[in-house]
Amino acid sequence: MPKPANTRYRTTNWSDYNAALKRRGSLAIWFDPAMPWKAGRSGKRGHPETFSDSAIQTCLTLKVLFGLPLRQTVGLVASLIEMAGLDWPVPDYSTLCRRQARIQVQIPYRRLGQPLNLLGSGPINRLAAPLAA
16 A cells, blocks of 8 residues: 655745744743742641642642753742742752652643643642633
């Protein structure tokens, strides 16, 4: 059985094609200053947790999204927090390693032509398409 012939696509509008390629990698990361970054009191015995689950989930989501090791994830999160002008401490890689066992990170499907937004607010962070264009 012969192989089907490859169809050849011709790009006729290079400026639109170039703009579409640039938009393909669009990512917006939003940090809500009201987000509970530090953990509250748990009432359990032992050493209290320093960082909230939403802070750890934000870090782990960035780790999965960019395919980074834990140490590079710490550096990325530290630079993003600094660029956002927030004075938040950053969890170290050993904290992320211990807590990733019980926190699930899911990155939903990204709609075609829409940028991917990382929304960090409330008890759960999520990745979603933008709410308004």
